[in-house]
Amino acid sequence: MIAWFTRNHVAANLLLISIVLGGLFSLSSKLPLEVFPSFVSDRINISVSLRGSTPEDAEKGVTIRIEEALQDLEGIKQISSRSSEGSSQVSVEVDTGYDERELLADIKSRVDAINTFPADAEKPVIGLIQRKREVIAVTVSSDYNEKETLEYAEQVRDELLRIPAITQVELSGVRNYELAIEVSQDTLRQYDLTLAQISSAIANSSSDISAGNLKTEGGDVLIRSKGQAYRKDEFASIVIKNQADGTIIRLSDIATINDDFEETPVRTRFNGKQAAFIDVYRIGPQSAIEVADAVKNYITSEQANLPQGFYLSYWDDDSEVVKSRIATLTSNALQGGILVLGLLTLFLRPAIAFWVFIGIPVSFMGAFMAMAAFGVTINVISLFGFILVLGIVVDDAIVTGENVYTHLKTAKSGEEAAIKGTQEVATPVTFGVLTTVAAFLPLGFIEGARGAIFAQIPVVVIPVLLFSLIESKFVLPAHLKYIKLRQQKGKGSKLEQLQQRFADGFEHAILKYYQPVLGLALRNKLATVSLFMGVFLIILTMLTSGWTKFIFFPRIPSETVRVNLTFPAGTPFEVTNKYIIDMSDKARELQRKYQDEETGQSIILNILASTGGRGGAANSGSVRFEITPAEQRESDIGSRELVKEWRQLIGVIPGAESLTFRAEIGRSSNPIDIQLSGNSITTLQTVAEQIKQRLATYPSVFDIADSMSDGKEELQIELTEQGLALGLNRVDVSRQVRNSFFGVQVQRIQRGRDDVRVMVRLPIDERRSVADLKDILIQTPNGGRVPLSHVATLVPGQSPSTITRIDRYRTLNVSADVEKADTNMTVLQADLKTYLDELVQQYPGVSHSLEGEAKEQRESFGSLLWGMVFVFFVIYGLLAIPFKSYLQPLVVMSIIPFGMIGAVIGHWIMAMELTIMSLLGMLALIGVVVNDSLVLVDFINKKRSEGLDLMEAVKTAGVARFRPVMLTSLTTFIGLMPLLFEKATQAQFLIPMAVSLGFGIIFATFITLLLVPVNYMLMERFQGWFK
Secondary structure (H helix, E strand, O other): OHHHHHHOHHHHHHHHHHHHHHHHHHHHHOOOEOOOOOOOOOEEEEEEEOOOOOHHHHHHHHHHHHHHHHOOOOOEEEEEEEEEOOEEEEEEEEOOOOOHHHHHHHHHHHHHOOOOOOOOOOOOEEEEOOOOOEEEEEEEEEOOOHHHHHHHHHHHHHHHHHOOOOOEEEEEOOOOEEEEEEOOHHHHHHHOOOHHHHHHHHHHHOOEEEEEEEEEOOEEEEEEEEOOOOOHHHHHOOEEEEOOOOOEEEHHHHOEEEEEEOOOOOEEEEOOEEEEEEEEEOOOOOOHHHHHHHHHHHHHHHHHHOOOOEEEEEEOOHHHHHHHHHHHHHHHHHHHHHHHHHHHHHHOOHHHHHHHHHHHHHHHHHHHHHHHHHOOOEOHHHHHHHHHHHOOOOHHHHHHHHHHHHHHOOOOOHHHHHHHHHHHHHHHHHHHHHHHHHHHHHHHHOOOOOHHHHOHHHHHHHHHHHHHHHHHHHHHHHHHOOOOOOOOOOOOOHHHHHHHHHHHHHHHHHHHHHHHHHHHHHHOHHHHHHHHHHHHHHHHHHHHOOOOOEOOOOOEEEEEEEEEEEOOOOOOHHHHHHHHHHHHHHHHHHHHHOEOOOOOOEOEEEEEEEEOOOOOOOOEEEEEEEEOOHHHOOOOOOHHHHHHHHHHHHOOOOOOOEEEEEEEEOOOOOOEEEEEEEOOHHHHHHHHHHHHHHHOOOOOEEEEEEOOOOOEEEEEEEEOHHHHHOOOOHHHHHHHHHHHHOOEEEEEEEEOOEEEEEEEEOOHHHOOOHHHHHHOEEEOOOOOEEEHHHHEEEEEEEEOOEEEEEOOEEEEEEEEEEOHHHOOHHHHHHHHHHHHHHHHHOOOOOEEEEOOHHHHHHHHHHHHHHHHHHHHHHHHHHHHHHHOOOOHHHHHHOOHHHHHHHHHHHHHHOOOOEOHHHHHHHHHHHHHHHHHHHHHHHHHHHHHHOOOOHHHHHHHHHHHHHHHHHHHHHHHHHHHHHHHOOOOHHHOOOHHHHHHHHHHHHHHHHHHHHHHHHHHHHHHHHHHHOO
16 A cells, blocks of 8 residues: 555645645634634523512522422433522533433423422523623723613614624623503502502503404405503503593503613623623634624724714623634744754755655644534634644654655665655554554543543544554655655755755764663663662652642633622612722722833723622622733733732722632632532531631631622511401412512513513602501402501511522532642642541531532543553553564553653743643653654564564664654654743643643653663563563
8 A cells, every 4th residue: 555655646646635625625614713612511501580589489489399300310410509589590410421402301391390380480491501602792881871871782782783794792781671660659549549450451451462354355354453552651641540430540640650771780881981781702603703803893993983972892802812822823833843844854854854844734634624523613722732743743754754764775766765664664653643642532531621621632633643644654655755865866055965964973973872872771771770760769759749739720810800799688789889989990090000101001901890780689799800911011910910909909898798809711610619518507607607717727728708698688577367357368468568569560572672571569769668668558358458567567587698509408618719829739628628527527417528629620630540541551552462462562661651750850840830731741641652662662673573683683773763763752842842932821721731741752752762672671581581
């Protein structure tokens, strides 16, 4: 096959062209660009809205019923839920190996079968949690109030949707419209009406009804009544009651009608002005960059014709990240590529170097086809895969090319050299690639939240390697056969002579320096082995004793800084808002402080403050600001420094329940997160308090908080004997109170794009105090009216603000943040665990578990361990087959631990901590390190089969393979070089992986060249004893 392709260069070139075209086609049409890979989530969400209910009602009426209905379904890993004011959320985690869609269908049918939900509950919404891929947010801010801002924002939204590149947008940071009809108690008494009667009167007259059709001789005529009211004045004219004297009472006579917003408080300010947001998403194959560019072009073109006092801008532009990332990665790839090409040219002839180098783009094109087939997009992680593999991909071509180069000195023709040279190393090269593939495979199966991110890497790396194998076997020899032999060449140009001199000089140096050292090592075999073992053990003890810190996932400063503030539930909106505005003013102080004198540009770009939330959470708010990306900053002030200053400026906020600052990316969970579960909330709170006190004793732990917040005060209505005597019952009284205070929802009307609720209730000043509640008039069955205080008593109580449950037990989480730079997390977690075990024994029925990063670490480590076992076994198999021996693979694999040492030393040189990424790098390293020693051992075997004695064979092999072994390692290292010195934020957490690979390989190479020959001799001696 190799010979056929070599002789038939047309076939070889066609193969080359088809791979390139296939790759280009996939690249242009099939691969969308995004920042982080989007993956189907393994959670199914069930949310039920129960407006106006307390958390306990939601828990008893909805949550527990859903949990009980689902608990015996197969394929569920965990059921967690939160019941809060007005809603219940149940989230189901799907176990690995089960299909989310099938489980979703099962859950749907189970939930739909529940018929015991409270009457006010809306229909459950069930769906997979989709990670919406937000690309950019358009901000509309104005000097006017909420209504004008929203109206203009809606106009902008509709215009955005007309742009072909944009398909999905969402308006946020604003309240929903609501039509409120308010009737005072006096009026109700005067006209002898109740709120329920008013609402049914409205419902009966405001609607469109089709009444069939007339069958006339001239054809059919439709009959219908159009009475649906949409506007304030249309509602005003609705007839509510007609008196005995023939007068008609309309709604406008008895009520005030407000066409305004819901009563939930939400305020959003962008750079200090009233604002609304339009989030723009990308779907399907849309490219993040195209979507964002379309939005930015629209914003630029609109600037000229903006109405007075309105401002259009954008925020949180993810496409910039993709752009800068693609730019850094392509430049890294190019620099790496040029360095590799330069290296090859020095050691081999320029022509060979060029053809070996061509293998890189070709293999990449092949990988693009594979990515399209597997549905992987071009994102930060998959691009990183390309850089990782940049130096590894040429390994097989180098070994082949170098061997052909050696044959050119002795062969009769170029063609013969190409065929013989390729065939000679075909087996070791093929198996070398396969071992590398095997080492990258486990990355695809890592568990935990980050697994899906790591899985992108093997999908890129493996196809690249396989295509490079095809290229180096079938295409490369066809090109190398045209290279002139040594004897045929006349005197070349200056450059060629220089290169020739270097190559010859290098060969001379091998003979002069390397051969004697190898000889020495071979004579003192045991000394050599024990020396290397000693070094290995010293470094191992340094690692295990905690001298080198291990951090599961490093802190990476992000380009947005946010602070979240929460007050106790029930805090008035105005109070929260005052502090949020105060905090954003402090951020503006910082903005002015770090302003560039000449340009007027500040490090802080935009400040966004929002108070309140959709669920009527008047007690929380957040302030965020964006800073210029790391690559563009002149000063070394980053988000961490800004957070420290901002923290000091804000100081202590009196009465705040929690105040947390965030300025890093890649954080999906808290460094410390202790989850307590049990039946009684009070016991859980006692335990939580003790844990919080314990955490406060660690110096580097801060932002300690628990998930239980003091709830709102509540009043429970209890009927008195008098009330019961009047024929009233609990449901009836509660419903009348609800109608007056919360309101009756009469209709939901669709106005344009908005879904507007029509509510009937008492005016706001009649529902402000407890006295108002006591004086509210309750209608008795016989038509009389009595104040509530006559028929019922009000019992004060406390209601928790949210109730969280996991696997049908109430839970409470204590979480905290850790300054990772000065703590050894492993020690901290172990210490905490022993404390918790002792604490929980005092409280029966309470159990604890370490969640957050500790859990992710457990999951990822478990799969890493199996990954290791798998890799070692597969590599052993892949080596044993071509060697036809059980012991020789062990000689080759003896090099692996030293690669690991190299990786650790690399981290010391670069002054970095070991992270999960470093470990993944080491996993991948195993496969690459083996390649060189594989080629070496294979060569020794060949020489011995040619009849050389052991010592000679080992020496010859060492000298002959020195150049390709050095070259493959140097290209791998140099391909990774540009990445090691990258500043960009998103590259930070990938660098440790590159450090492991690069330094591990360099270190292992030197050892390969000495230790493998020694081990080979020892193995032979060992086998000799048993013969």
